[in-house]
Amino acid sequence: MDTTxxxxxxTSGVSFSAAEKLTIAQLLLEExxxxxxxxxxxxxxxxxFQGVKGIMSWAEEKxxxxxxxxxxxxxxxxxxxxxxKAGAKVQNLxxxxxxxxxxxxxxxxPEQHFAEIAQxxxxxxxxxxxxxVYLEDWSNGMRNSPEYVFQYLDFLVQQPVKRILLPDTLGxxxxxxxxxxxxQITAKYPQIHxxxxxxxxxxxxVANVMEAIKAGIHGLHVTVNGMGERAGNAPLESTVxxxxxxxxxxxxxxxxTSLYSVSKLVETFTGYRIPANKPIVGDNVFTQTAGIHAxxxxxxxxxxxxxxxxxxxxxxxxxxxxxxxKANIEKNLQELGLQLNQEDLKLVTQRIIELGDKKETVxxxxxxxIISDVLDSHTYEEKIKIESYMLVHSKGMRxxxxxxxxLNGEIxxxxxxxxxxxxxxxxxxxKIYKSKKLTLPKLIDYAVRxxxxxxxxxLCETIITWVNNGKEFKTRGLDSDQTVAAIIATQKMLNVxxx
Numbered sequence: 001m002d003t004t005x006x007x008x009x010x011t012s013g014v015s016f017s018a019a020e021k022l023t024i025a026q027l028l029l030e031e032x033x034x035x036x037x038x039x040x041x042x043x044x045x046x047x048x049f050q051g052v053k054g055i056m057s058w059a060e061e062k063x064x065x066x067x068x069x070x071x072x073x074x075x076x077x078x079x080x081x082x083x084x085k086a087g088a089k090v091q092n093l094x095x096x097x098x099x100x101x102x103x104x105x106x107x108x109x110p111e112q113h114f115a116e117i118a119q120x121x122x123x124x125x126x127x128x129x130x131x132x133v134y135l136e137d138w139s140n141g142m143r144n145s146p147e148y149v150f151q152y153l154d155f156l157v158q159q160p161v162k163r164i165l166l167p168d169t170l171g172x173x174x175x176x177x178x179x180x181x182x183x184q185i186t187a188k189y190p191q192i193h194x195x196x197x198x199x200x201x202x203x204x205x206v207a208n209v210m211e212a213i214k215a216g217i218h219g220l221h222v223t224v225n226g227m228g229e230r231a232g233n234a235p236l237e238s239t240v241x242x243x244x245x246x247x248x249x250x251x252x253x254x255x256x257t258s259l260y261s262v263s264k265l266v267e268t269f270t271g272y273r274i275p276a277n278k279p280i281v282g283d284n285v286f287t288q289t290a291g292i293h294a295x296x297x298x299x300x301x302x303x304x305x306x307x308x309x310x311x312x313x314x315x316x317x318x319x320x321x322x323x324x325x326k327a328n329i330e331k332n333l334q335e336l337g338l339q340l341n342q343e344d345l346k347l348v349t350q351r352i353i354e355l356g357d358k359k360e361t362v363x364x365x366x367x368x369x370i371i372s373d374v375l376d377s378h379t380y381e382e383k384i385k386i387e388s389y390m391l392v393h394s395k396g397m398r399x400x401x402x403x404x405x406x407l408n409g410e411i412x413x414x415x416x417x418x419x420x421x422x423x424x425x426x427x428x429x430x431k432i433y434k435s436k437k438l439t440l441p442k443l444i445d446y447a448v449r450x451x452x453x454x455x456x457x458x459l460c461e462t463i464i465t466w467v468n469n470g471k472e473f474k475t476r477g478l479d480s481d482q483t484v485a486a487i488i489a490t491q492k493m494l495n496v497x498x499x
Contacts, residue, residue, distance in 0.1 A: 001195065001221050002028050002236060003038040004266060006071055008227035011272060013474075018051040019344075019375045020269045024224075025055045026339060027265065029064055031258045032236075038092060038221075041071040042079040049086055056087035065089045069132065074116050077123050090130050092165060093120055097135025097152070099145035110148060114155045121159050132163040134197075139168040142181040153189060163193045163219065168208065171201025171231060179211040186216035195219035198234040200226060205234035206242055213247055224266045225274055225281065237263060237280040237312070245306050257313040268368035271463055271474065273449075280307070286314055340371070347374045351478075366459045373461075373478040383408055384494040386487060391421045403428040407436065421483045429490070441468035441497060448482055462486040468497055 005021055008014070016024070021039065028034045040052045052070060059065045065087075072079035072091035083091060095117055096102040102113055121131045133156060135141065141149040156164060166182070173181075178196075185194060196212040198205040198221070209220055226235030237259045243250050263281040267274050276284040286309040309315055340348060351370050385406040393399045398417040401424040405412050414431045418424030426443070433440050445465035462477045462485035475496065477488030 001036040001038060001069070001219060002032075002034045002223065003197075003221050003233065004028070004223040004225075004227055004236075005037065005039040006041060007038070007197075007221075007229065007233055008223040008225075008266075010229045011227045011232065011270070014227065014270045014272055016051070016269060017375065018047060018054050020372075021051040022054050022058060023340075023371075023375070024262075024266060024269070025068070026058070027258075027262050028224075029059075029062075029067060030339070031255065032262055033253050033255050035219075035253075036067045036069060038069045038071065042073065042082045042088075042091075043075075049082065052083075052086040052088055056089075060087065066130070071134075072120075072124075074113075074120050077120075080120070080123050080127055080129060083129060084127055089128070090132065090162075091124055092132045092134055093117065093124075094134045094136055095152075097138035097149060097167070097169075098141030099148040100140060101137045102148070110151060114152070117156075118159060121161060125160060131159075131161045132165055132195075133159075133161050134165045134167060136167060137169045138166045139173045139177075139181070140170065143172070143177070150188070153185065157189055157192055163195055165195045165197055165219075165221070166217075167197035167221075168199050169197075171199030171205070173198075173208055174202070174204060175207045175211040178208040179215045182212050182215035182217050193218045195221060197221035199228065200231045200233060200235075203231070205232075206238045209234050209239050210242060210247065213243070213250055225263055225272070225278070227266070227270070227272065235278075235280075241280055241307060241311075256311045260313045265368045265371075268372045271476070280312055344371075344374065369459055369461050369478055373476060382495055383498050384491065386491050387411060389425065389487065391425070391483065393421055399424045401425040401428045403432070405429070405432050407432065412436075422486045425483075425487060426490070441466035441493060444472070446486070448485075460485045462489050464489045464493065466493055 005016065005024060009016055025037060025039060028037050039055055040048050055068060056065060059068050066089055068088065069090040069092050070083055070086075070088045072083065072093050074093065074095060079091065096106060096113060099110075102108060102110065106113060117133070121133075124131050135149070135152065138149065153164070166185070168178070182194070182196065194217055196209065196217045196219070198208045198212070205226070212220070220239060221233065222236040222239050223233040224236050226232040226238075236254075240252065240254045240256060240259065243252055244256070260281055263274065274281055274283070276282050279285060285307075348367075348370055351374050387404040387406050389404065390402045391399070392401070399419070399421045400415065400417045401421065402415045403413065403425060405414075412432050412435070414428045414435075416424055416427035416431055418427045430440060443464060444467055445463075447463045447465075449461050449463070450459060459478060459480055460482045462482060463474055464477075464486065465472060465474050473493075473496065475489040475492040477485035477490070477492070479485040479488060
């Protein structure tokens, strides 16, 4: 079960739009062939509700509704009502798996908690929603209050639940404990389906997954790129590779060749960069740098192992020094394992044509950036538009900008100087807003990146972090010119704060 869209979104600074969630859900189920996906937490926000509603509408048409799950709460039916309106069919009910959490957070007795859980499960059944149950902090429960855990399981196995989910919520387990605790449970309740939900605080999540399988676990929870709270969850890509290579008695249907393309798209949507040395999906893991390695590969593949790059839709590279045509757009999308509806494809095509006028080629590596930019651009109504600008940067003179802004139908022009072209642009924009007695958010971070493997004429993505009324948010701009990309990101900001 992949929980990138729920637990993965709890990565600090990550928030998916409804369009991004739908795209990732489609890839997980259809391209990777994941069995189940957990896509959201109930009651979080209106945006989350719309995201779930959109995914469930698509899933109903495809017959996937029962493969999509939502985290729900013991809240007297509020979560159930939310899920009904969104069209969700499976709840993953969050309950207390340790006496410590139950006593100090809920301040309830086990009997009180169990009674409320029974009511939540019954209410879900009445409304056509099936139930899986999370035992939050289960790992600490097994370490510190096993009597409570088994008391709870004795109650729970009598309830009409489909699966019981065992999370190492704080990532505290070592492999020997994982094997011991899960062996005890699967031996005592052999007819019950148990899932293991690993966190990676000690970098042991994949090792713990292996031990959970050996102990008889029936399901695993993973995220793309290992995203998640703190140090993240068990990474999908490493888990798949380990099972296929070291646990041949276990059969899974994940499409290995699509792991990399999905990983890169999630990286682009989140802005959460994959470390270059991350197994399976990192930029460097199939790149040989040392001359002796390249020589060995030419002599009977002396430096190869079972992790051949072609398994994951990648190619082996040989870096030289410090180290990359235009093609049919749909063909490139297919190679990346991406699917877009006709409206989004049209928007992406238009964007590529615009960018093609500014750089010689648009590469396959550019496409996730372009898709991210396009999907992000039509998630809000464009009420404010930068009509035109002139940037002047001359030796011996301060940079200056002349700006023409369409502010709710009124065209306003202003000129300003600054320490750089973008600073001059922001000074001119500030003058316009002050003239209308309006304030702008504070810019607190400015980051620039280019697609991996690109050269000096690469697309440039500028990511700007703003603070407005005490809340942080990010906007992104994409162009072959860094300053223009920053201006595009700024125009998005102006429209975001007016929504």
